[in-house]
Amino acid sequence: MANKTLETLPEATILFAGDSGDGMQLTGSQFTLATAYAMNDLATLPDFPAEIRAPAGTTYGVSGFQLHFGSVDIRTPGDEVDLLVAMNPAALKVNLDRVRLGGTILVNSNAFDQRSLDLAHYDANPLEDTSLDKYRVIQVELTRLTRETLKESGLNQKEIDRSKNMFALGLALWLYSRPLEPAESWISRKFAKKPDILDANLELLRKGFYFGETTELFVTRYEVTPATLPPGRYRAIQGVHALAMGIVAAAKKSGLKVFYGSYPITPASDILHALSRFKNHGIMTVQAEDEIAAVGMAIGASFGGTLGVTGTSGPGVALKTEAMGLAHITELPLVVVNVQRGGPSTGLPTKTEQSDLMQAMYGRNGDAPLPIIAASTPGDCFEAAYEACRMAVKYMTPVILLSDGYLANGSEPWLIPSVDDLADFEVEFAAEPNAEEDGAPTYHPYKRNSGTLARPWARPGTAGLEHRVGGLEKADITGNVSYDPANHEHMTHVRAAKVARIQQEIPPTEVFGAEEGDVLIVGWGSTRGAIEAAVARLREDGQAVGSIHLRWVNPLPPDLSDIFTRYNAYLVPELNNGQLVRMLRAEFLLPFEPLNKIQGRPYGPSEIQQHVMGMING
C-alpha cells in the first residue's frame, strides 16, 4: 500500500461529467448515497441535455452531476468545483469554467483521441499543452483499465466500455474516503437477474477503489467528517419524490382520496411516475390526453369530493389556464403543481428557472387571484405540497404550487418528518341543507364559512344537496346564475378576499442574518440555499445583511412592511428577468433592486454575495 496523507476538508464539490450514455447521473447519485451514509450535509445539481442520446462525444451531449458535501451547513450544490471527473474532451470543455483555480481534474486519458478532440472542437490536446496548467490534472486510462479488468468477464466490448463509470465511481469514493457498501448493495439489487453484469460492475467498482490506494497518481486522500445535523432519522431525498410524498401525506391525514391527472412533461413527469406507484395509499392517477384534460379530470374529481391534483411545467400551465379559472369561480379545491423550467415556449426544457411567477399570479382571464406557495429546497417540497393540499381544501380554492427543475432533480439529506407532527387536516363535507326557502329546507352552495370565506363542499350522492356549479357568474349564497352587475363585483371581491385570508395561516416571517441593517435580500423558491449561504458569508465579514424567504408568494405575509422599515436597501435575486421584484415594487412602493440570472442554472452564493457588496460599497 502506497503511503498517502489524509487531509480533512470541511466541504468539497465534485462534478461528474461525460456523454449522455456514460452513466453520469447514476454515478453521481451513487456518490450521493455514499455521502449520505458518511453523514455529510449535501446538495446536488443533476444537469443533463434535452436530447435523450445526443451524438457521442459532442459538447451538447454532455451530462453532468454536481454534488456539494461537507461537515458544515451545505445550502447549494457549490459555487466552484474542487474535483471534475471528465470522461471525454467534450465534458472537459463544457465544464472547465466551473472548476476553481487549483482544483483537480481527473480525465479518462484514453478518450482524448483525435476524433473526440475534434468533436469537442479542441484545436490541440489540452492534456498536452499549457491550457490546464492552473489545475491539477490526473490522467487515468479508464477505458484501458476497464477493458483489462473485464477481459475475462464474458461481456462484449460495448458492455465493457459502458461500465467504466463504475471504475470512476470507485476511484472517487476512495479519494473522498466514502464507503463502498451503498453502491455495492445497489448494484447487487439492480442486476440481481443479470449475474454477469452484476459481477462485472462490482469488480470494476472495487478495482477503481483499490486503484486509488495503489497508484502513484494520488498522494493525498481526503476525508470530510460528518456534519452536525439536528438529531433524527435521515434519508437523501429528491424534490420530486418529496413532493409526491407530500401529496400522499395530505391524502392520509385528511382521509381524502387524491386524484392526480397529468400529461408527461419534463421536469414534472417524475411526480406522475411516483404517484402512479402509490395506488395503495389512496392515490388514483390518470395520464390524460393533454394538460387541459389533466386539469379537467382533477376538477371533476374535486367536484366529486376527491382532492384533485394536477402537475406539469410552464407550457402545461399555459394550457390549464382556462380550467384554473373555472376552479376559481366554482370554488373547488385543486392543486396545480408547476415544476418550472427555462422558458418561454419549449425554452430550456431540462434546465431550471423561476420564470413562471407572473404566469401563476396573473395568467388567467378575469380577476382570478390564486394562492401561490413555493418550495425552497428539495426536502421542503414535501411540506409545501402538504400545505398546498391543506389550504386548497380549507379555503375551497385552487392553489398553485411552484417547484422548479433544480428542486425536482436536486437532493439533500432530509430529516424524516413524523406523521403526528403534520398540521391538522380535517375535512367536513356538507351533510344536510343549510337554508330554508318557502319553508322548505334547501341547500345554498355559496353560503360561506365566516372565518375562511370558504363555501361548503357537497359531494354528489348526498340527498337534498343537489346543486349546479359552473363558469357563469353565480349569485352569492344561492349559487344561481346571475348577471347582476353589483353581484359580479361583490363576488369578485369575495373570491379575492378569500384568497387573501390565507394570510391568517402564514406564520411570522423569519429573518435570516441581521435583523436590521444595510441590505435585506428577499427571495422565493429554490434560491433559498444560495441566498442564505451568501448572507452567512456576508455576516462573517461583518456586514449588516439579512434575508427573508417567501413561502407564500400570494398572499404575501402580513408582516413584511414592518420588516422592510428596518433596512436601507433591498435586493431581490431571481432566476428570471425580474418578476417578484415587480410585484414587490407595486405592492410596497419601495426601491427593490433586481438581481437576475437567466442561464438555466441556479445561483452560486458568491454571485449574490458580490452583488450585495457592490450595493454596500456603492
Added chain:
Amino acid sequence: MADQDKSKKRKPTLPPGVGAKKPTMPPGMGAKKPTMPPGAGGKKPTMPPGAQGDGASGLTRADFSSDQDVRWCPGCGDYAILATVQRLMPELGVPRENTVFISGIGCSSRFPYYMETYGMHSIHGRAPTIATGLKASRPELDVWIVTGDGDGLSIGGNHLIHIMRRNLNVQMILFNNQIYGLTKGQYSPTSEAGKVTKSTPFGSIDHPFNPSAVVLGADATFVARTMDRDPKHMKEMFTRSHAHRGTGFVEVYQNCNIFNDGAFFQFTEKDSRADRTVYVEHGKPLVYAGGSRGLRLEGFSLKSVDLESGSLSASDCLVYDETSRELATIISRMHWDPHMPQPFGVFYQEERPTYEDMLHAQVDDVLKRSGTGSLEDLLSGGDTWTVG
C-alpha cells in the same frame, strides 16, 4: 311535443341500487335497465323476482326540473331534449342525488342548470375531461355529458375521442344543430360544405365531420342517432345508451330555429320523413318509406331497392346487426346522400370493460398484494441513517 308521454306505459323501473349489473357495486350505483336488445345483453345477470315493480323512485318529471327559468329561444329543439330527459329520469330508477350532468359551453350546454340533480356547466369542449375525473373517482355516480357540435367536435374533439377509447360508463348527448348557436351563427364542424354563415359569407370550404363515424373511429362502444322531433325514439335511444355499460354516445339532430332553421327538416318533417330516413333496429331488416323501400348490401355498400314491384320483399333486405362494427361503419357512412335515407337508431354496441372498473380493479389488486400503504413506511423508505 307536450303530449309525448300520454300513453304512459310505465317502463319497468328498478328501485335504487337494485339491478346494478355488477352485483358487487355499492348501493345506489345507478341501476341500469335490465331489458336489453336481442344479442346485446348476454352477460347481464337476471333481475331478482319482484325487483321490477312499478315506479321505483316515486319521483316524477317535476322532481328533475330545477327552479331556474329555461332561457333557450322559443321554438329551439333543445326544449324537446330537456323534456325527454326529464321524463326519462324517474324511469331509470337512479336516485336524483346520484345523477350528475356535466356540460361544456354553448346553448346546449346550459342543460345542467335546468336539471334538479348535481351538475357542472364547465368550459368549452372540456366536459368529457370533467366527467372522466368524476366517474373515475366516483364510479357509483350516474354521469351524463351534454355537448354541442362545436363543443364536442371542434374545441373538444380531442377529449371526445379519448373518452370513447377509454370507455367510461357515462352517457354523452351531442346536440347537433350544425351551427354555433351561442356565438350567434358561425358554421360548425358539422355544417355542410358551402354553408353561408356570418363567418363564411362566400360559403364554407371546410369538409364536415360525421359524428358517428368519428366516434366509431375512436372505438366507441355505443353509437346512436336520433332527432329532436321524435321524442319517443329519442327517449328509447337515451334509455339504451344508459343501459349500455360504457360510453353511450347519442347524436341528436336539433333544430336551431334562429341560426339554422330547418337544417334537418327533410328528416324530421311529416311530408319527407318516411322517404328520407331509415330506422335501424337490431335483428330487423332495413326497410323504410312505409315499407315500400329497403336496403340491400351489395359488396361493401348499401343499395336502396323497391319493395313494391313484387320482385323483392323485406326478407331480401339486410337484417341489421348492431354488434357488427363493419355494418355500423357502412350505416354511419350513409350520410347526407340525396339518393339514400339518413339512418337513425342504435348503429353499434359492444361490451368492453369500462375505464373506471379497470382503474379500481388495479387499485384493489395492489391493495390485495401490498395491503394499505403506511405513510410512515413510505416516508422512511429507502436508505436511511440516524444522527445523534
